[in-house]
Amino acid sequence: MQSFNHQDVDADLLSQFDVVVKSPGISPYQPAVQHTSARIISPSALWFDNEYRRVGAQVIAITGTKGKSTTAALLHHVLSQMGHESVLVGNFGVPLIEVTTPCDYIILETSSYQAQDGAICADWAVLLNLFEEHLDWHGHVGQYHLDKWRLLQQAKHAIVNARDRNSSALIEQQPLESEPLRFDQQQGFYQLSNTLMYQDKALLSVHGWALKGQHNLSNAAAVCTVVLALCLPIRPAVNALKTFQPLPHRLQSLGQFHGVEAINDSISSTPLSTLAALATVDVSKAWLLLGGFDRGLDWRGFAEQVSARPPKGILCSGQNGLKIRAQLAEFGVKSTVYETLKQAVEAACQQATKGDVVLLSPGAPSFDAFANYQQRGVQFESWINAHL
Secondary structure, three states, X not given: OOOOOOOOOOHHHHOOOOEEEOOOOOOOOOHHHHOOOOEEEOHHHHHHHHOHXXXXXXXXXXXXXXXXXXXXXXXXXXXXXXXXXXXXXXXXXXXXXXXXXXXXXXXXXOOHHHHOOOXXXXXXXXXXXXXXXXXXXXXXXXXXXXXXXXXXXXXXXXXXXXXXXXXXXXXXXXXXXXXXXXXXXXXXXXXXXXXXXXXXXXXXXXXXXXXXXXXXXXXXXXXXXXXXXXXXXHHHHHHHHOOOOOOOOOOEEEEEEOOEEEEEOOOOOOHHHHHHHHOXXXXXXXXXXXXXXXXXXXXXXXXXXXXXXXXXXXXXXXXXXXXXXXXXXXXXXXXXXXXXXXXXXXXXXXXXXXXXXXXXXXXXXXXXXXXXXXXXXXXXXXXXXXXX
16 A cells, blocks of 8 residues: 655654655755654665675775766776676666666765765775765765765775875774775876876876866776776776767767857866866866856855966856855956856857857756756757757
8 A cells, every 4th residue: 555645754754654765865964864763774775685695796886076977887888898797876877776687797876865874885985086065965064075985984895086185084084994995196097187097007098088177087097996906907998998978968068059169067066076177178268157056065265266267258047146156256256147047058159259168067956947967958958059
């Protein structure tokens, strides 16, 4: 028998049940969850308790503030091209709970929401980076970092970014049972300028594959570190990297109109990811579209960095558009606020001239006006297509 509740969910209502399976999007730090007598579990907990041993795959969980989707897809592509049966699960791919047949590897793109309860007991956990994000869900940045770190604490083996300061700090504050492997250091795989390196050998140039940006070479370094840890050959892995195609809404070129290139980076939900996007274009010719749902992030660090070399134009919109403009102004960076993203896109298209770039890299989630970043990206593409 099925029943549906239409009342406000509070601790008393949840306490009417013995066990509640919680969606990852629901924060455990809200009073209804914290004060209930019900046992709160996750779909991941159900899978590891019931399917993990039967499926028999090595689970490689990949997390980080930015880059986890691309890195998970990269690793899945590499392993598949090398002849292994790999299943991509998580926020895209298929839900983990649906994997019930044997395979070689499960690549689990893991959000902080999924890592928080410690139910994911991966064979390998990869942490790409840690910045400030999802403060509305975790409460504060320290808790966010700890919730990410729980994935590594529960894993058999861990791989971390040697260049990420926050990860290095957590290794000191919350030591793991065994020393993690590290990428992005000269003893292993690392990004050097526009090249992926292994020790003193160049493996891949930023111009030798379809992904844009030096940050994606760092993601490739993480993938190669996993491949080496699995005792698999590196040369075919690097060859497979060269055939990977970018995921939609991640620095995705939409072509040109009147000599102006349009780039869809709708996935960008933090100021740091926008800075990474700006590093892939000629900033002096970029019309940057910023703003969206306000998660309480501070834009002053972003403003300080772009003040040295600001884009040709910054167009803000969304719930935090006015806030972004105000914090940019503190550092002398000019911007214009529009009521909607559509108006900002139209203004950018009208003002851009041949050789310019219209870049949607909003640095904020989409929930103020769109169902998700995919819908925002698709809508942006349709507006651009009207100018082609």
